[in-house]
Amino acid sequence: AAENACRITLGQVNQVRPKLPLLKILQAAGAQGETFTLKEVMHYLGQYIMVRQLYDKRQQHMVYCGGDQLGELLGLESFSVKDPSPVYDMLKRNLTSAAM
Numbered sequence: 370a371a372e373n374a375c376r377i378t379l380g381q382v383n384q385v386r387p388k389l390p391l392l393k394i395l396q397a398a399g400a401q402g403e404t405f406t407l408k409e410v411m412h413y414l415g416q417y418i419m420v421r422q423l424y425d426k427r428q429q430h431m432v433y434c435g436g437d438q439l440g441e442l443l444g445l446e447s448f449s450v451k452d453p454s455p456v457y458d459m460l461k462r463n464l465t466s467a468a469m
C-alpha cells in the first residue's frame with residue numbers, strides 16, 4: 370500500500386553514495402555495499418584512520434594523512450579531529466545522494 374511504499378523510500382532517503390576514491394577507502398575499513406548513511410561513512414573513516422594508524426599516538430586528536438589516499442581526498446597533510454570542517458568539505462565533493 371502507499372504507506373508501505375512511503376516507509377521503504379524513507380528508509381532510503383538518508384543514504385549517500387560515495388564516489389569511487391572515497392568508496393575504496395571505506396571498503397578498506399570493512400564497508401560493504403555502495404550506499405551508506407552519513408553516520409556509517411564517518412564510522413568507516415574513523416576505522417580507516419585507526420587501522421592505517423594515521424593518528425598520532427601521543428596527540429590522538431591529530432591525524433597525519435599526507436601520503437595516504439585519505440590525504441589525497443582531503444588535500445591535506447594533517448588535520449585535527451577537533452576541526453571537522455575539512456572532512457565535511459571533502460564529503461560534499463565525494464558523496465552524492467542515493468535517493469534517486
Ligand SMILES: C[C@@H](c1ccc(Cl)cc1)n1cnc(-c2ccccc2)c1-c1c(C(=O)NCCN2CCN(C3CCCCC3)CC2)[nH]c2cc(Cl)ccc12
Pocket residue numbers: 411412413414415416418419424429430450451452453454456457
Ligand atoms: C568525534 C569523532 C569525529 C567524527 C568525525 C569527524 Cl570529521 C571528526 C571527529 N572522532 C573523535 N575521534 C575520532 C578519531 C580519532 C583518532 C582516530 C580515529 C578516530 C573520531 C572519528 C570518527 C569516529 O567514528 N569516532 C568514534 C569514536 N572514536 C573516538 C576516538 N577513538 C580512538 C582515538 C585514538 C586512539 C584510539 C581510539 C576511536 C573511536 N570518525 C572519524 C572520521 C574522520 Cl575523517 C576523522 C575522525 C573521526
